[in-house]
Amino acid sequence: MRHSSFAAMECPAARTLDQVGEWWSLLIIRDALHGLTRFDEFQQSMGISTNSLSRRLKELCDNGLLERHPYQDNPTRYEYRLTRRGRDLQPVVEALAVWGRKYMTRGKGAVRLVDTETGDLADPVLVDRNTGKEVNEANVHYVATKVASEVKKGKLPPP
Template sequence: MRHKSFEGMNCPIALTLEEVGEWWSLLIIRDALHGLTRFDEFQQSLGISPNSLTRRLTELCAAGLLERRRYQDRPPRDEYLLTARGRDLQPVVEALAAWGRKHVTRKKGNVRLLDSATGAEADPVLVDRNTGRAVNLDDFRYVAMPTAHPVKRRRLPRD
């Protein structure tokens, strides 16, 4: 079932969900980050129907998150590789995984992100690129820009 379109909203979260909000999409991106590239690999990993997987892969390619590349002509077979735009979703995927390990699975999970140099398990946090400080609700605040929805302009301080 298709949700209403967020296309008209002036919100980066809503517009991002328009491209990757369908639940299989982020799982395909996750698997691509884990090195999976082929249709059968995605299908086996996810247990998704071939029709649904074809649709999702087509949409992710159209959104510029994956690139389809032919690796065999007879029979024709393609692989799906992350684009730079798709790789930029890694912090989002890692943040969801970290939240899930903390609040949902209680540290369970089959794949972990490790520091390549030390082998230590990574503990991802959102960091402000300008200051290097971890982003949290105590040290950072939201402000409403002039284009924000009126209800948010009433609730939040303005920039």
């Protein structure tokens, strides 16, 4: 049986997937991070149908990830700009791209992240803000909190 919503789950990953888990949604966020703002730009970039794109843009606006701003009257046309909440998905989108370049495209890709000052290619990694250490299986591990499911409490150490 498929879930219609993960909103009742205590898991932050599940709740995030409720907001952006549909693949077109993350690709729209990706394109918005790349500077696209208009309906036709998103459609041209992804080849998505107009109905699907309209639905996804509405959901992303309803979820506070994009804001709609008119740029033309008669007929009224809108551009879609990332909110702070939407821009905060950049590390998530880039982490997916890093994984994809490593395992799926052998380092290729149409758009790359570069250092603003040097112009050098960036090599992003997830780093613990408190220690500065890279987040990887050697440096961190998961622990079960009070709200963890019983099956996870049995597999993970307590905090």
